[in-house]
Amino acid sequence: MAENVRMAANKKELDDLVSAFRQNRLSLHKLCMQGTRTAILQDIENNIENVDDYSVIWIRGSPGVGKSALAASIAARLMKQDYHVVSFRFDRTQSAIITTDALWCAVTLDLARL
DSSP: OOHHHHHHHHHHHHHHHHHHHHTTSSSOOOOOOTSSSSSHHHHHHHHHHTSSSSOOOOOSSSTTSSSSHHHHHHHHHHHHOOOOOOOOOOOOGGTSOOOOOOOOHHHHHHHOOO
């Protein structure tokens, strides 16, 4: 009984930390427009389905090419399929708080919840 109470208290503390962190974390961008980037989205989905372990999707490219929209679309698709998704985006307008340290805090918190 005492163990259950301790576990519940630990879970609440972790949930409170995650909630506080998420309030200071940028949300994902808008999704890709309907009918756009369908080939790359399907290719990523197919590659993930063929992996038996955890995957990392790293999106890079020039400014303005749609990386944020692509990431949001991938995350939304995977969450609909009950995948556990850890997502994070950098924003130069918030560079004082959205740092690489914040990235690893987000990953750590999301993995701890998993």
